Amino acid sequence: MLLALLADLHGNLEALHACLKHARDSGATKYAFLGDFVGYGADPAAVVEIVQDHVARGAIAVQGNHDAWVAQSGRAISPGAQDSILWTREALSRDAKAWLSSLPLCLREEAVCFVHASASTPERWDYIEDPAAAKQSADAAGVPWTFSGHVHRQMLFFETPAGKMSSFSPVPGSAVPVRRNRRWVAIVGSAGQPRERNPAAAYALFDPERETLTFQRVPYDHLKAAQKIRAAGLPDLLLWSSR
């Protein structure tokens, strides 16, 4: 079994198609979508539809902060996101919003925990940017592997023998052994809006039998996605991936 982990799609249909094709070609048989399917990008409805389709066939999906904000009537907490939230609310059907609102914040399946932000108080949308935050999430998850998004930067945290967490910047395409004798927190990166000065979409592949995790970067037509964002009248501020 090979599990594809995709986070922060952010309504970017081109990036989602590219990642799904890459995952399929790499032999992925199962999918987990780690939240923030909408917001920023110009194709929220199409992206939600694809994720729903995968969930109907057994995929896992958890809710992200943008999904929650779009589904509610309140304001976004992130000031830069407010315009895109309002636009996305208009672009999504009532059913799509109801579905986003129904998603769980955190899911555990065997030895894996799926959560958009931190497994400790996921509703606070804390960013896991340092080993201390990763340790909190791992402690709350209580399983060897915690897979998250939210940070838009690929990162792997691992438990040291002293019980602390340490961080590692993964090299795309290299299978990293992630043995279950220690705990791991992986930030799989953003498919729809990577923020690493590299427009290629980010996701990861987890092989639970071999206990390896492979971070991936997939080039796609990011200029087309950016052009759609402009055409939709969404703010240029949000064109992270084409920078």
Place this chain on the structure above:
Amino acid sequence: MSDRRPVTERRMPGELIDDFLVWEVLHPGAQGVVYRVTGRDTGFPLLMKVPRFQSADPAESLLNYETEAMILPVLSGPHVPRFVAAGDIRRLPYLVFEQIKGQSLESQLVRCPLSAVEVSTIGAAIADALHSLHRQDAVHCDLKPDNVILRPTGEAVLIDFGLAWHARFPDMLAEEQWFAAGSAPYLSPEQLLGVRGDPRSDLFSLGVILYELATGELPFGMPASKGGLRQRLWMDPDPPSLLSPEVRPGLQEIILRCLEPQPEHRYQSAAHVAFDLRHPDQVQLTSRAFKKEPAGFFTQTRRWWKAQVSPIRPPTRVKRDFDAVPVVMVAVDTTHADDERQPVIQRATRQVLSLSDEFRLVCVSVVKAAPLGSDDTATAEHLDHLVRLRDWTAPLGLPAQRLSLHVIVAADPSAALVEFARQNNVDLIVLGAPRPTQQALAWWRSVASSVTANAHCSVHVVRVPEPRQVAVPA
């Protein structure tokens, strides 16, 4: 962490572990027991290493095992044992890999001091092995005679990757200050400060080995305490020539350069160390080469004091760009000095070198053997070619330590160039395409085509641009 305690490391001859039949214990190491095993048709003899769980620190044994199990499978080439299998870390941790036939360098230490030639030969073999490892994004971090096996063919093989570091894997040993028993004399100063993953740390350890082989002594002794270990942060070792008159200035220069406390003052690539060890006459000598005694009492006291009052910081820049220090080889035809390709090749060489700050340029001229001349004539001719080679490099304005000049006498120039490049870990060969006047000569018969086809590395074939043919209307 798993609550399933691993089973004991004790294995009995005749026991079957997964596919492998256990034979005798070959090496009861501190971190792991090594058995001879059979059971898989690999075409080479097999060893099984089982981590010790009843050692003083079982967590350390397991961590070393985990590190080696992660790194060994991705390493390749003749300088590491071939990986075969690994057991489940929670149920039955073990590693099965190739048994290297040869002698441990440790077993050679009783013969020290060795002759300068032997020190250079063994040292260059180890440097080749390190270069191969470093190019695979890995650093050994525990280089010592125990961990080097010399094949009967002279190649060195590195073993025991329990403390190694790999750029593509998380470093389980980061933030842990664990050094294997017996490693203290070989540890680099930055490793003492907790820096891992700098290939130049391996070059320091190589310097300690070279020193030991050449003098029979360890440059910093066998430190038993942390204070003793830290001496290498400020203390000068005795110059090797003080202990062994066999050590000439060239070899002393190489050894002391490897032993520089600051990584940036050492060689920046194992390939460069191997090169200097193989060409002692080309070593750029500095004051290190002629040192007759360690720095004076006051200098060392000052360094010691500095080390006491200002907290020593690990170097901020860890060198991890392994290809940034290339060895570039240019083939120069010193027999036809007026060749119109010369300035074009020179320009191409200059462009290639401008891409890196830490290159090494090796200029080679292959000349045909003089037909039955006296030895004197042959020497004079050899010198003549060297002078022309030096003249050719003069416009490049390179400092002497970046440059070396070689005249090779051979009947087959392309074979000689390919072999020289291979022996000296060359990363790029620059040479000229056949001359426009030689167009009748088929490309496949040219030196350039033969070198391109057979070289182990990249080849930059330089062509004199042809004047554009403009069709003139009749």
